[in-house]
Structure formats: structure tokens, C-alpha cells
Amino acid sequence: GVAYPSYTLRLMMDEIEDELGEEAISAEQLRRALLGLARRALEAERNHLLRAIESLLERSEEAIQQQLGERLETVDTFFEGLPDRLEESGGSLRPQELVEELSGLVRVPLRFNNEEMRALTQGGDHLAERVKEQVESALMTVTLNRVIGAIQRRIEELDARPAQYVGKDWDEAARMLYGEVERLLNERVERLSSPDGPIARDLDAALERVGDGKILLAQNQAALLGLLGIMTQGTRLTFDRRTHRRGRQQVIRMTYIFYAAGLLEGREADELSEEILEHLEGARLALQRVWGNYELRRLIQTETPLSRLSQPIQERLRSVLGNERFEEIAESDLKELPGEDLVEIARVLGERLQNQIYREILLGVISQLWVDYLTRVDALRVSIGLEAYAQRDPLVQYKSRATELFSQLLKDIRAGVVARMFTYQPSRSATVQVERERGASDTTAKAEGVPTAAVERSNEASRAARKKKRRRH
Incomplete structure (x- = not known):
């Protein structure tokens, strides 16, 4: 087969070759260099994820403040006009109608006890603070749900729920969430890049055949490319609840793209x-x-x-x-x-x-x-x-x-x-052309000595007959 690396993998191969030089090396030297590369790539990915999550938290805070300001202003407007509405209606407004109207205005399901419902029909200015607390709590919960869901798509190990942050303001909740993510990513770097981690075990299995022999990287580019691919992929045990069977699922352990981007930084x-x-x-x-x-x-x-x-x-x-x-x-x-x-x-x-x-x-x-x-x-x-x-x-x-x-x-x-x-799969027609042998009638005619012109006239008559048949249909 023909092995050709992507540009990212080419950068990784150059990095290994620059570190080890052009001389023949042992399997242990190559193993250490690959583990070092894996650690740098994992750290680059960790730093990228932390920056992305920090930016996500900042944008979410801005969105909360904007939405909260708009909805709290709506609450103030509602309660300022409530006494006049109650007076005009002569007490015909029902508490449930007011709650549904206010919930629709702030786009949050509000809950009141019986005493608060009665107070609402009497003007209840003191209920405004209660409504604002519910609005702020609901916005916090919805935003945290979205943020946690977005983070868990990249970091599946994150076990966080909005209920863990009840009673905390946004700054404290964001700080706790960011700290948990940072801890998980640091543990991930240490676990995967450790000398006895899963990447090291996979490399040991792949390099086992080399033994005490020497490796010349310039002559083993395809093998080096294969080792780089081994480091990025792993397997994990899964359990199918429907069939009650255990299985193995292939997962992406790491990516080189962020480390490669750092290598290109500053170049013309x-x-x-x-x-x-x-x-x-x-x-x-x-x-x-x-x-x-x-x-x-x-x-x-x-x-x-x-x-x-x-x-x-x-x-x-x-x-x-x-x-x-x-x-x-x-x-x-x-x-x-x-x-x-x-x-x-x-x-x-x-x-x-x-x-x-x-x-x-x-x-x-x-x-x-x-x-x-x-x-x-x-x-x-x-x-x-x-x-x-x-x-x-x-x-x-x-x-x-x-x-x-x-x-x-x-x-x-x-x-x-x-x-x-570079990704197109050609159709079956995209093959080199082979000269076709002459038709059977032509071959037979030559074998029997029949003139070629007579055969051509016969072929033309056959084609005309087929056309007429198609017209009848």
C-alpha cells in the first residue's frame, strides 16, 4: 500500500525526527519520544479546551445579565401598573390569570403559595422581589444546563448537574465548574501520557517485534505514521442495556491539531x-x-x-x-x-x-x-x-x-x-480504456469470407428495426 500522512501528521513526524536525529535508534528511545509528543499534544488540547470553556462562561454570563435586565424591567413594569388594573377591573381579575400573564411576560414558570396568590390580587408590591428571585434562579438553571451539556460533549467524564450550584451566584458557580473541568483535564493528561498508561501499553505492543534492534526512521516512515495513529485511538468497555452484553468501542483519545497549530504560530x-x-x-x-x-x-x-x-x-x-x-x-x-x-x-x-x-x-x-x-x-x-x-x-x-x-x-x-x-471515489467508468474486440458478426463474416460492407449494411438494418420497435411502444 501507499502511506501518505496528512499535513498535521507530517508536522508530528518532523517533530520526532528532529528530536531523535537521523541515526538508528532503539525502540525505547522512540517510545520515550512518542510519549513526550503525546504529552505535549494533550497539554495543547487541554489549554485549548480551557480557553474555549472560559470564553463560553464569559459569554453565558453576558447573556444572563442581558436577559435578566430585560425580564426584571418587565417585572417592575407589571407591578407598577397592577394597582391601576385591579382598580379598573373592580376585583374581577383572578390570581391564576395574573400568574399566567406574568409567567408569559418573563418566560419563566412562576410558583406562588395561596397566601401570595391572594396578595397578588391586592397589588402585592412585595411579591416583586419574590418573582425576581425565581426569574434569576430559572435563568441560572437553564444557562447552566446548556453550558454543562456543551462541555460534556467534549469532556464526557464531567459529572455535573445544575442542582449542585443551587444557592450560588453565577461567578461562584462558574468558578466551581471551571475548576472541576481543569481538574479532569489535568488528570486526563497524566493518565494518558504516563509511562504505564494506555498509550504506553499500546506502543509497547506495537514495538514488541523490534526487540533490541535498531530503527532508522528515514526508512520506516509508514511504521512511524502507524504509531502516531495508534496513540490517538483507544478502546473502552461498553455495556448494551438491551442485549446485556459487554463490548468494546473505539474512541479518540487525543488529537494533534492543537499542538500542530502551536508549531505553526508565528510563521510567515x-x-x-x-x-x-x-x-x-x-x-x-x-x-x-x-x-x-x-x-x-x-x-x-x-x-x-x-x-x-x-x-x-x-x-x-x-x-x-x-x-x-x-x-x-x-x-x-x-x-x-x-x-x-x-x-x-x-x-x-x-x-x-x-x-x-x-x-x-x-x-x-x-x-x-x-x-x-x-x-x-x-x-x-x-x-x-x-x-x-x-x-x-x-x-x-x-x-x-x-x-x-x-x-x-x-x-x-x-x-x-x-x-x-483527495477524497473522491471514482465511478466504475473511470478506468483505462481497453480496445474492444470486433463484434461477433464481424468476426464471423471475416471467417466465412463475407464482405465487410455487407455486414455493416446488415448491422444498420438491425439498428433501424430496433428503433422502429421502440417507437411502437
Whole structure:
């Protein structure tokens, strides 16, 4: 197979290689370096999560203060106008109606005892503070529910409930919640990156075959990539309540993305762009090798000789292998060819197949976005026609905004193509073309000495008959 790392993993591999150098190293040295990398990555992820949670708590506090101010003002307005309403109604307002109205205004279900309900029908200014307390408590509970739920999606170990913070103001509740999250994340870093932790055990199992031997990283890039992948994934025991069976679930233990972002911090944008483009070009060539090997295996399985490939591919193979070598192996079984020839053949097949894949991507993206573009242009024509009533020149407006739409279309096409280049799965039709053998009738005619023109006339008559039959239906 062909192993090619993502840009993030490439940065991690470079980090390990810079730390260990180019000389042969032992399995223990590699283990220590990988555990150190895991710890740095876990710490970077922890710091990112803590900053995100701190920002979430600050935004939630601002939202609470804004909503609380609006709703408390509503409560004051309600109780200020309540005496006049009671006087105008002559005592016909029922307590339950007032409670439902006030609950709707503050968007919080309010609860009063019988004595408070009677006081409400008498003006009950002293109940305003009671209502404000309920509103503040309800807002705190709702906000804490949302915040805790958002945090638990990233930190499943967090066992927190809004009931734990009853009677505390927002600052104290936020401080307690942040402290609990920080404690859990610190424990997670220590647990996963410890010398006898789960990551270390998985690395020991993977490096067991090396023993006391030496490892040269430059020659074992695929193995290093595999070890980096092992560190990020783990398993945990699960229990299915429906079937009452235990099982194992694969989980993501850590990610390198935040540590990689720290490595790129402060670098020049032009230098970084050039490096990423170079990496993507390497990915394109790796995919080309993948498709070339895939197509070569298909030709071997179908026992297709090179002489049956389409003419453009044969010409390309002649230029790569040379005319003499191509003629020697054109009718040979591909399984019998030496490795150096198969490598060149796979490269040519990969180039051809990748071009066909890119054509499929271009056609798909353009077809999808072109329809959307035409719809927008049609809508623009209608809107420009309406704007003509506002004393604007419709032609100038149409040209200007249509140009903007077309520029955006080109940007969207480029973005869509790039986004699918490295993940696209080609259709079955995206294979190298093989020259088809002539039809059975043609072969039979030649064998029997029948002129080719007669066979062609017979084929044309058959096609015409089939067309007539289709018309009858």
C-alpha cells in the first residue's frame, strides 16, 4: 500500500525526527519520544479546551445579565401598573390569570403559595422581589444546563448537574465548574501520557517485534505514521442495556491539531502556503500511485495485455519504456514482467486514471454550481427590473452584479474541486480504456469470407428495426 500522512501528521513526524536525529535508534528511545509528543499534544488540547470553556462562561454570563435586565424591567413594569388594573377591573381579575400573564411576560414558570396568590390580587408590591428571585434562579438553571451539556460533549467524564450550584451566584458557580473541568483535564493528561498508561501499553505492543534492534526512521516512515495513529485511538468497555452484553468501542483519545497549530504560530504566511502546496502535491502523486497500482491489479486479474490498451496509453508507454521494450512485452502476461517495468506501467496508468477522475470532479462540480448560478442570474434580472423604477440604470447594475456572481462562481468551482480531489471515489467508468474486440458478426463474416460492407449494411438494418420497435411502444 501507499502511506501518505496528512499535513498535521507530517508536522508530528518532523517533530520526532528532529528530536531523535537521523541515526538508528532503539525502540525505547522512540517510545520515550512518542510519549513526550503525546504529552505535549494533550497539554495543547487541554489549554485549548480551557480557553474555549472560559470564553463560553464569559459569554453565558453576558447573556444572563442581558436577559435578566430585560425580564426584571418587565417585572417592575407589571407591578407598577397592577394597582391601576385591579382598580379598573373592580376585583374581577383572578390570581391564576395574573400568574399566567406574568409567567408569559418573563418566560419563566412562576410558583406562588395561596397566601401570595391572594396578595397578588391586592397589588402585592412585595411579591416583586419574590418573582425576581425565581426569574434569576430559572435563568441560572437553564444557562447552566446548556453550558454543562456543551462541555460534556467534549469532556464526557464531567459529572455535573445544575442542582449542585443551587444557592450560588453565577461567578461562584462558574468558578466551581471551571475548576472541576481543569481538574479532569489535568488528570486526563497524566493518565494518558504516563509511562504505564494506555498509550504506553499500546506502543509497547506495537514495538514488541523490534526487540533490541535498531530503527532508522528515514526508512520506516509508514511504521512511524502507524504509531502516531495508534496513540490517538483507544478502546473502552461498553455495556448494551438491551442485549446485556459487554463490548468494546473505539474512541479518540487525543488529537494533534492543537499542538500542530502551536508549531505553526508565528510563521510567515507565504512560506507556510508554499509548504502546504508542496505537501498537497505529494498527496496528489501518492494518490496517483494508488490508482496506478489499483488499475494494474485489475489488468492482471483480467489478463489484459498492453497491446489491448487504448492507443494514447500505448503511445505513453512507448515513450516511457522505449519502443523496443514495449514491443517485447506488449503481448506478455503482466504477471511475468519484472518489477521495474510494472512500476513504470503503474505510473502511466495512474496518470491516465487520475486525469479521468479529475474530469469527473470538474464535470460534477461545474454541473452542480452552474444550475445554481443560472438561478441567481435569473433572480438578479428580476430584481434589477424592479430597481429600474428607482431611477437606476438597469444595464449598468446588471453588468456589475452579474460580474460579481460569475467571479464567485469561479471561486466556488475551484474550492469545490480542491475539496474533492483527495477524497473522491471514482465511478466504475473511470478506468483505462481497453480496445474492444470486433463484434461477433464481424468476426464471423471475416471467417466465412463475407464482405465487410455487407455486414455493416446488415448491422444498420438491425439498428433501424430496433428503433422502429421502440417507437411502437
